[in-house]
Amino acid sequence: MDSLSALLGHVCQTCGEAAAGSEGGSGGWLAGKSALPGRSTTRKQSDARAPRPLIHNIIIATQLPVQYCAHKHLCKLYIHAHWNSPAQRRHTQTPPSTSTTPDVAMAMEPPPRPSSSLFDVYLRLRPSNSANARFLTVEENEATHPTHITIKPPTSDNRKRAIERHAFTRVFEEDAKQLDLFSGIRAASVIEGVLGAPGHHGRDGLIATLGVTGSGKSHTILGTKSQRGLTQMALQVLFQSTGGQLVQSFYGAPAFSSLAAADVSESNMFTATAYLDSLYGDDQSERFPSRGNTPMPVYDLYPILKSTFSSRPSAGIHSIRPVSGTLSRITRSMTTKPGSPPKKDCSSFITNGGSRRTNKIPRPSTLPQTPDMDHVALPVDTTAEFAIIISMYEVYNDRIFDLLTGSAIKNKHSSLKRRALLFKSTEQSTDRKVVAGLTKIICGSFEEALMVLETGLVERKVAGTGSNAVSSRSHGFFCVEVKKRDAQRKGPWSSSTMTIVDLAGSERARQAKTAGETLAEAGKINESLMYLGQCMQMQSDNQGGSKNIIPFRQCKLTELLFSNSFPSSSRQQNYHHPQKSIMIVNADPKGDFNATSQILRYSALAREVTVPRIPSTSSTILASGPTGRSHKHTSSASSGRTTPSGRATPSGRTTPSAMLEELDASNAEIARLTAEMEVFAMRLAEETARRRAAEASWRAAEDRMADREQEVRDECHAFTEHAVEAERRRWQSALDSELENQQNHLDSKIDIVIQATKAQVRQSDDAVKVYEDPDPELQERVQELELQNEILRAKLEAKEREGQARTSSPVKKMRVLKAKRWEDPESVAGLGFADD
Numbered sequence: 001m002d003s004l005s006a007l008l009g010h011v012c013q014t015c016g017e018a019a020a021g022s023e024g025g026s027g028g029w030l031a032g033k034s035a036l037p038g039r040s041t042t043r044k045q046s047d048a049r050a051p052r053p054l055i056h057n058i059i060i061a062t063q064l065p066v067q068y069c070a071h072k073h074l075c076k077l078y079i080h081a082h083w084n085s086p087a088q089r090r091h092t093q094t095p096p097s098t099s100t101t102p103d104v105a106m107a108m109e110p111p112p113r114p115s116s117s118l119f120d121v122y123l124r125l126r127p128s129n130s131a132n133a134r135f136l137t138v139e140e141n142e143a144t145h146p147t148h149i150t151i152k153p154p155t156s157d158n159r160k161r162a163i164e165r166h167a168f169t170r171v172f173e174e175d176a177k178q179l180d181l182f183s184g185i186r187a188a189s190v191i192e193g194v195l196g197a198p199g200h201h202g203r204d205g206l207i208a209t210l211g212v213t214g215s216g217k218s219h220t221i222l223g224t225k226s227q228r229g230l231t232q233m234a235l236q237v238l239f240q241s242t243g244g245q246l247v248q249s250f251y252g253a254p255a256f257s258s259l260a261a262a263d264v265s266e267s268n269m270f271t272a273t274a275y276l277d278s279l280y281g282d283d284q285s286e287r288f289p290s291r292g293n294t295p296m297p298v299y300d301l302y303p304i305l306k307s308t309f310s311s312r313p314s315a316g317i318h319s320i321r322p323v324s325g326t327l328s329r330i331t332r333s334m335t336t337k338p339g340s341p342p343k344k345d346c347s348s349f350i351t352n353g354g355s356r357r358t359n360k361i362p363r364p365s366t367l368p369q370t371p372d373m374d375h376v377a378l379p380v381d382t383t384a385e386f387a388i389i390i391s392m393y394e395v396y397n398d399r400i401f402d403l404l405t406g407s408a409i410k411n412k413h414s415s416l417k418r419r420a421l422l423f424k425s426t427e428q429s430t431d432r433k434v435v436a437g438l439t440k441i442i443c444g445s446f447e448e449a450l451m452v453l454e455t456g457l458v459e460r461k462v463a464g465t466g467s468n469a470v471s472s473r474s475h476g477f478f479c480v481e482v483k484k485r486d487a488q489r490k491g492p493w494s495s496s497t498m499t500i501v502d503l504a505g506s507e508r509a510r511q512a513k514t515a516g517e518t519l520a521e522a523g524k525i526n527e528s529l530m531y532l533g534q535c536m537q538m539q540s541d542n543q544g545g546s547k548n549i550i551p552f553r554q555c556k557l558t559e560l561l562f563s564n565s566f567p568s569s570s571r572q573q574n575y576h577h578p579q580k581s582i583m584i585v586n587a588d589p590k591g592d593f594n595a596t597s598q599i600l601r602y603s604a605l606a607r608e609v610t611v612p613r614i615p616s617t618s619s620t621i622l623a624s625g626p627t628g629r630s631h632k633h634t635s636s637a638s639s640g641r642t643t644p645s646g647r648a649t650p651s652g653r654t655t656p657s658a659m660l661e662e663l664d665a666s667n668a669e670i671a672r673l674t675a676e677m678e679v680f681a682m683r684l685a686e687e688t689a690r691r692r693a694a695e696a697s698w699r700a701a702e703d704r705m706a707d708r709e710q711e712v713r714d715e716c717h718a719f720t721e722h723a724v725e726a727e728r729r730r731w732q733s734a735l736d737s738e739l740e741n742q743q744n745h746l747d748s749k750i751d752i753v754i755q756a757t758k759a760q761v762r763q764s765d766d767a768v769k770v771y772e773d774p775d776p777e778l779q780e781r782v783q784e785l786e787l788q789n790e791i792l793r794a795k796l797e798a799k800e801r802e803g804q805a806r807t808s809s810p811v812k813k814m815r816v817l818k819a820k821r822w823e824d825p826e827s828v829a830g831l832g833f834a835d836d
């Protein structure tokens, strides 16, 4: 009964009796279900005639805590509905106020951030140009900063909706400046955490903005033409704090390779000078006469940077000097006016209002110089050396895209299909997921970091809508990674990241007047914000004692925002503290009531709802009457007490007072039913939202499954193709080597035969005899020739005999023989004649 004791001493609005006791007639305000008449055991001992207050039924129906005085006067009907948890309901009891509209509970303290809370939630109101009345009131808090707001439906709203009260870590009014916000949210302490205490690793930090479209999220995070945003301010503080302790990380410097080696996210790392030089080199050559070695025209950043620098690790890169001069500013503050017809993809980062993106180098001197953060100096570990690495990406249609590829700088590449990156565990980062394959730029100075930031923003998806001339169509993530190591020992680099997120705004298609692709984008934006809302609502429930598991894996956005918010599972070397997170909710107090109240409802750290009481008809009637007596009756009637004039007569006839009583009872019943209806409507809305979320998550899961299936199929296909190709090559090479072996074997055999033949020829005078299988044709021919030979030989012999017979002279004989020898030497030899 803590709440009860807290409420003692208050005064009943109807009878003016001071609350001093407990239920049962001694007076006092009762609160909570345990003190309800009809439920309490003391009820039976109390005045049996005491009417059962109508509110009792409401309690039964809604299970909500209520208050009433000892006289059971229904002075006001307070329903403090902390829908999320009983624990939250408990601390909402409050005495009624005397104002005509029900006040909200004052006992709702700004909740201290418990360890289960993922975010500190700040509310920033933007100055509004709208002629509408403000529906949002900031409660003044004299002791400290305002932390509570009340939102009251506009008078035009005929749905009699509840008045809601929300608690935030702190509320910033419309006149809050960028610097007020920076110091108010204690951004410096986030940066300090990222830098790490002496001898300790840093801790990740996250600053994000949330709100409906046009509520000032980008204004807060990225600033405008004249004012810096939180990003630029944080960068300045970071660079001036680490100042002299930044490592030299030009290509070829040992720090560069060690930084690249220490990166766990499979990133493409470049120095800012090389990166900017590669992107803007050609067009800026006139303006940067001092810069040498301007790379070739860049058609794709990676191949050129890689071939230029990876192959020549020691290649000198000339730095781009800080530039002065009047040049067109790359800013978000141009293009169409809100309300004008949507203009597709009219990038806010274009110069001269044209539709072409520029490839002019961003110039730090022309960027806003205020607020200057010179006065902010953070304590830094003096024994350490640091490197600051910047990466940027956006979540567009639930896919992650690198913003530093440089493809948007050259017009030719604006149509190129971008490759989505994965948020996954890598080989070197098994215990936590990282966005793999990002472009990371090592920045040596604040100016370089600003140029990289502006370059990345050129690539971000923005479009003009009916609600905002420069509406972000994606959730933008700007990451500043601080690498730290011992300056003396040069040990391993530790890493902590400050992520600054500019979320896309939720929007209603009717107001934003979007269509086609922009409408589809809005659908995805709203869906991801709905998941974010669920996560935030659960975190707020958890503060009240619930132990909900935050469902952050439902979409890329929540995964990226929340996955580092929990303690690392690894307790060893890679242990990471949960990140310190800050959520800034932006709201236009005169803007769209429905959209704004919805966002405030799920982002607030605590909330309560007050259903306005429907005034009693009888009191209205009687109040307009002349007598005070009537009023007294009404009060009695409303308290449920019977009065002499209010009773039915024994004859059964009802007096006017009895009718009035009845009327009042009916009105109270109507009020009860209306309150009930309101409660059920809210529950229904919640359940519907939950169902929709579940359906959307189901659909998203199906999509993801299909994607995964396709990925697995592609992977299998690629793997199989690769394996088949490798096998084919293996077989081909085996075949080739087999053929070669055979050839060699044959050659060696032939060699042996030739050698043997030669040796045989050398050993013997005989001609080489070649033994071959007899050819039948040849054989026939040989036989024929032999036959002819025989015939000729016979003829010859015959002729010889003839000649011998004709001459007996030896000389003639010799002459004949000589002639014969020329004709047939063999036959002559055979005859034993020799040449003389």
Ligand SMILES: Nc1ncnc2c1ncn2[C@@H]1O[C@H](COP(=O)(O)OP(=O)(O)OP(=O)(O)O)[C@@H](O)[C@H]1O
Pocket (backbone or CB within 6 Å): 125, 126, 127, 211, 212, 213, 214, 215, 216, 217, 218, 219, 220, 224, 468, 470, 471, 472, 473, 503, 504, 505, 506, 586
């Ligand atoms: N606190 C502020 N002070 C002055 N002007 C503001 C403030 N907040 C927002 N604005 C102006 O309102 C306009 C819309 O703001 P902004 O683009 O930041 O909205 P947003 O929430 O980022 O919208 P979206 O979600 O569509 O991107 C801009 O012109 C911006 O300068």
